[in-house]
Amino acid sequence: MHVWQERPMTPDAVTLMGIVNVTPDSFSDGGRFHHADRAIAHGLTLAEEGAHVLDIGGESTRPGAATVDINEELSRVIPVIEGLASRTECLISIDTRKPEVARAAVAAGAGLWNDVTALTYSPDSLGVAAELGVQVCLMHAQGTPETMQDKPVYADVVAEVVDYLSDRIVACAGAGISRERLIVDPGIGFGKTLAHNLALLAHLDRLSSLNCPVLLGASRKRFIAALDREGDAIERLGGSIAAVLAGRQKGASWFRVHDVAATRQALAVAGAIAAAD
Ligand code: 8Y7
DSSP states (O other), X not given: OOOOOOOOOOTTSOEEEEEEEOOGGGSOSSOHHHHHHHHHHHHHHHHHHTOSEEEEESSOOSTTOOOOOHHHHHHHHHHHHHHHHHHOOSEEEEEOSOHHHHHHHHHTTOOEEEETTTTOSSTTHHHHHHHHOOEEEEEOOSSOTTTTTSOOOOSSHHHHHHHHHHHHHHHHHHHTOOGGGEEEEOOTTSSOOHHHHHHHHHTGGXXXXXXXXXXXXXXXXXXXXXXXXXXXXXXXXXXXHHXXXXXXXXXXXXXXXXXXXXXXXXXXXXXXXXXXX
8 A cells, every 4th residue: 555655744845746637628539547647647747747646636626617417527637646646756646626526535545635625625525535544734715716817806815815714724624634634735726817816826924823834836827927928827837836836935835836847946056045134
């Protein structure tokens, strides 16, 4: 059986989480085995590039995305988790809202539950997370993927995100999930306007008061195109790296990215300059 490694929780160690999507829309040709093989190959490349964590998701949570049923989600992610858990040293993360999927993913070798609903999607989520004993990433979102970008409203986005995550940490404690197992995330793009995303990035240091590692997921997101030129997601590497470096300066230590090699290099250079200061 694969033994997953916990990532260090010290704020100065950087953890790179590489994104492995296993959804038919990300691989338009071929059947199910082809999807799994391509996702495994992609995960191996990201591991080679320096990813510490591989985040495997079988249900798109992009704005407007529809839900996927449990059996379909399981059939997408489980072969990929098994393939990557046995072939890499990476911590395997399951990106899901569903406790049933998290449970099966952990049995297949995952050691982190990345939940964009912060364990609120099902009444069973908190209990299952407690029982599984794995690390958990609690992400803030306003609304659901179907509707979240319709008209997000906050009085004070930074304060509301901090309060929400603080409440979720308390809920976790009540369910028997200790703070040492938690990672917090402002949820860039999840029910946020451009101004909300920028306020969260500019004040990301305020999440440090939660005493958990802060994860930033800005890679290739739409706000980058809104600030520069409208174009395909693949053309957002420069903006993605800018967000990582800004986030690092504001205390984030985990970065969920598509482009692991370029991000690793940017962090190495920025880190060396900061150390020579
Ligand atoms: C995030 C995420 C996505 C994020 C965490 C995309 C699954 C949208 N974004 N998980 N997932 N944080 N923790 O564009 O920001 O990658 S999906």
